[in-house]
Amino acid sequence: xxxxxxxxxxxxxxxxxxxxxxxxxxxxxxxxxxxxxxxxxxxxxxxxxxxxxxxxxxxxxxxxxxxxxxxxxxxxxxxxxxxxxxxxxxxxxxxxx
Amino acid sequence: xxxxxxxxxxxxxxxxxxxxxxxxxxxxxxxxxxxxxxxxxxxxxxxxxxxxxxxxxxxxxxxxxxxxxxxxxxxxxxxxxxxxxxxxxxxxxxxxxxxxxxxxxxxxxxxxxxxxxxxxxxxxxxxxxxxxxxxxxxxxxxxxxxxxxxxxxxxxxxxxxxxxxxxxxxxxxxxxxxxxxxxxxxxxxxxxxxxxxxxxxxxxxxxxxxxxxxxxxxxxxxxxxxxxxxxxxxxxxxxxxxxxxxxxxxxxxxxxxxxxxxxxxxxxxxxxxxxxxxxxxxxxxxxxxxxxxxxxxxxxxxxxxxxxxxxxxxxxxxxxxxxxxxxxxxxxxxxxxxxxxxxxxxxxxxxxxxxxxxxxxxxxxxxxxxxxxxxxxxxxxxxxx
Numbered sequence: 001x002x003x004x005x006x007x008x009x010x011x012x013x014x015x016x017x018x019x020x021x022x023x024x025x026x027x028x029x030x031x032x033x034x035x036x037x038x039x040x041x042x043x044x045x046x047x048x049x050x051x052x053x054x055x056x057x058x059x060x061x062x063x064x065x066x067x068x069x070x071x072x073x074x075x076x077x078x079x080x081x082x083x084x085x086x087x088x089x090x091x092x093x094x095x096x097x
Numbered sequence: 098x099x100x101x102x103x104x105x106x107x108x109x110x111x112x113x114x115x116x117x118x119x120x121x122x123x124x125x126x127x128x129x130x131x132x133x134x135x136x137x138x139x140x141x142x143x144x145x146x147x148x149x150x151x152x153x154x155x156x157x158x159x160x161x162x163x164x165x166x167x168x169x170x171x172x173x174x175x176x177x178x179x180x181x182x183x184x185x186x187x188x189x190x191x192x193x194x195x196x197x198x199x200x201x202x203x204x205x206x207x208x209x210x211x212x213x214x215x216x217x218x219x220x221x222x223x224x225x226x227x228x229x230x231x232x233x234x235x236x237x238x239x240x241x242x243x244x245x246x247x248x249x250x251x252x253x254x255x256x257x258x259x260x261x262x263x264x265x266x267x268x269x270x271x272x273x274x275x276x277x278x279x280x281x282x283x284x285x286x287x288x289x290x291x292x293x294x295x296x297x298x299x300x301x302x303x304x305x306x307x308x309x310x311x312x313x314x315x316x317x318x319x320x321x322x323x324x325x326x327x328x329x330x331x332x333x334x335x336x337x338x339x340x341x342x343x344x345x346x347x348x349x350x351x352x353x354x355x356x357x358x359x360x361x362x363x364x365x366x367x368x369x370x371x372x373x374x375x376x377x378x379x380x381x382x383x384x385x386x387x388x389x390x391x392x393x394x395x396x397x398x399x400x401x402x403x404x405x406x407x408x409x410x411x412x413x414x415x416x417x418x419x420x421x422x423x424x425x426x427x428x429x430x431x432x433x434x435x436x437x438x439x440x441x442x443x444x445x446x447x448x449x450x451x452x453x454x455x456x457x458x459x460x461x462x463x464x465x466x467x468x469x470x471x472x473x474x475x476x477x478x479x480x481x482x
Contacts (some may be wrong), residue, residue, distance in 0.1 A: 004439035008257060018257055018336070020437045047119060049253045050336035066256075066349065068291045070342035083338070090339035093285045 007031040011067030016051040043080040051083040101234035106197025110241035111169035112458040121178035122147030122166040124256040132218035142473040161363040163192040164389035172229035173199040180206030203408035240274030249380040252400025253335040254417035256346015258433040259398035265447025267352035273367030280376035288344035297355040361390035381474035407467025
């Protein structure tokens with residue numbers, strides 16, 4: 001299976017993608033978003049089903065997956081970085097309370 | 098594909114033609130099983146309750162039992178009970194008669210004991226089987242199909258592959274005029290705003306939010322919180338970062354078309370399109386409510402795999418990843434892991450699910466049907482007395 005893409009991007013609006021396999025730091029990754037092709041270099045090892053930033057994300061900026069907000073960045077995230085609990089947090093409940 | 102089904106007296110369409118032997122209380126499960134052993138063409142649904150309930154649960158129990166028997170996959174019904182339960186066989190029969198299908202009842206306390214109940218039951222079931230075997234499939238429309246949606250034994254790939262592909266299948270069904278019922282209110286916590294944004298009207302959007310908050314409030318009565326510890330440690334290790342991310346993955350099943358209604362547990366929809374039913378996330382009570390609502394085919398997405406099935410409804414199992422599919426292939430019908438493997442797009446898998454749902458409606462059996470899997474549990478929200 002040579003054509004297997006390393007990343008899945010769900011919606012155009014998304015600024016993170018999901019790894020379809022374990023990715024090693026320094027790997028050049030190509031991905032497709034509705035009609036256009038782009039490449040990205042992984043800055044860290046990214047495990048299967050973990051997320052990687054497609055663009056630079058500023059602290060406080062919304063993080064989008066499924067075209068919907070899954071949280072906000074708690075620190076600067078560079079394109080190609082692993083995106084997880086160390087650099088994003090849930091926004092759920094914050095607006096309500 | 099031309100769909101064919103059994104047009105029932107109430108106008109709904111069945112895609113199976115089962116004679117259902119229905120215990121009205123757990124005390125009748127044994128005698129019902131004995132009847133089925135002697136009349137194996139009929140099916141049963143096991144009951145885990147029927148007695149020792151507060152009024153609130155009695156009302157839900159009676160409605161759900163009635164509407165399960167009303168499911169259009171059921172041609173005829175025999176209610177079998179003990180005689181001292183909350184919703185007695187004669188009461189169940191009277192309630193089920195509104196659907197216009199043949200329905201009989203037996204009460205063990207009046208029938209002359211266990212053996213006599215079995216003997217009478219077998220005689221009645223054979224009559225019902227003879228009558229129902231004369232019914233024939235006729236051409237029906239895709240808009241007659243109500244698909245039930247559920248997930249269980251999920252993993253982080255579920256949201257990405259199986260649930261999204263199911264959402265794509267639901268879009269195809271809804272565009273053809275069909276309906277889909279998604280349950281599992283608890284799984285919407287954290288994604289209720291996103292789901293509400295997809296509601297057909299502002300009033301429905303409010304009801305979606307209210308339904309989710311009502312469930313949260315109920316859980317808080319017991320000092321628990323649905324969002325605490327979510328996503329859990331295992332979810333996080335597997336890559337899920339926030340509650341929103343987990344819940345968004347779950348609600349992908351409903352697809353992208355406007356949600357046309359929010360209905361109570363086990364209620365029969367009056368509209369066509371995608372709908373939310375207030376139900377728990379535990380598989381058996383959730384699917385039981387959806388099937389009572391009239392879903393004739395259920396699509397069940399799973400990451401780890403589950404044998405889940407229910408006698409009166411074909412359950413199509415969609416798995417989220419290839420390694421788990423290979424481990425549990427004898428329980429699963431479709432591998433959505435092909436999306437992760439780069440072999441299919443979400444749309445491709447969605448089309449396959451939709452196509453299989455139509456074939457299953459037309460009579461192709463699912464793995465759960467072949468295995469004879471049969472779970473049923475009517476949701477209870479208060480105490481057992």
